[in-house]
Amino acid sequence: MHRHIVLDIETTGLNIIDGHRIIEIGCVEIKNRQITGNNLHYYINPGRDSEKSALAIHGLTTKFLKNKSKFSEIVDNFLNYVSNSEIIIHNAAFDVGFLDMELSLLGYSNFTKYIYRITDTLLMARKIHTGKRNSLDALCDRYNISKIHRTLHGGLLDAELLAEVYLAMTRGQSNLNFKPKINNSNNIETKIKIPNNIPIKLANSNELVEHNMILSKIDKHSNGRCIWKK
Template sequence: MRQIVLDTETTGINPKLGNRIIEIGCVELHNRMLTGNNYHVYINPERDSEEGALNVHGLTTEFLSDKPKFHEIVEELRAYVAGAEVIIHNAPFDLGFLNHEFKRLNLPDFTDHVGKVIDTLVQAKELHPGKRNSLDALCDRYGVSNSHRKLHGALLDAELLADVYLAMTRGQNSLGMDVEEEVSAGGASLEQVALADIIVVPASEAELAAHEDTLNGLDKAVKGSCIWRALSAPPAAA
């Protein structure tokens, strides 16, 4: 399955007020593995950024003045995302801008070119109701380092979101909660390890005797039978 983690930077917060996209960053996943086939472009919006937006991304009008305009990159963007499942944090924001840019060029909506859209903000709110679910908060929650994130950047944020998404949707699919690799130290896959016979080593007589001594001490402390004996006792006959 091909997935694209996408983020944009813009000149402001509302495309209906003339704000435009100035940066697009995409990270490709194939079967939940990072491929390195990323897509990143700066775009000349043909206008200045609003002050609040400029403080967020730091991309000045001067820096963007020699970058391609959106109509010059739209075909490569369409080809890159075609049919993929797209993952966005707070999807309505980015999709609003992307759809607006496509409509300016009399093209079908951006969403018509992709297979499906996943909003990680919606997922995070379902998993962590009542908690902060910004990208920075999720990085902290899932142990994704974002110490190098001084300003927002579309590619950097897409890379961080890819790591967060993989952590947030991982589940327990390995023998340990912190296993990242699909290959064990001995070279066998985790699937092979999971299907192998489990070796059970019974307690020795000395260990059984020590266990009984511990239970006797607990019985004495509670002046009766400890809960362990009650739990391990055979069920009474009906």
């Protein structure tokens, strides 16, 4: 199974044609639907100031970025990290446009040349939640994903939130109907009679500890709404 990399960038401004550049890249790795912790994060010296409107969003000042690496110094490590992976981005056109620009300035191919494919969670959300707000903030609220640790936007912070959103959007709905049914040769639905003498095996102490740990994680990610802990 190929890797999923959730990616987010911050920039000095919105328009490439005005000479704006990438100042932060955040990547979060997902394998087998688990966030692995093998993240990649760079602050980047863009060689220019950020627009005031952009600075108000990310808070990354020219002074802070002055001694950070340039894109040319991190590009190979970045491309090696994302190589042949499925890239998850919210509003992919924006991020990919800036990545293509930075790569082209260094004589590299477009970003899609190095990866498996791109999945745009904004387009996914618009199909799932038609007619509703589908910003990252709105999706976090909809899926009860806590943003309490974020005061400003940031590449890695937003990638971590988007990873949780992506997993929530693609989790699917389990069928909780435990009454199995079969159809006989005459297409008449017949219910299977479930015996009432099924033996009950209680969980041991280790299993109870693991069970409570899982409930605690669910409770944390649902902002205290885990009904099984009540």
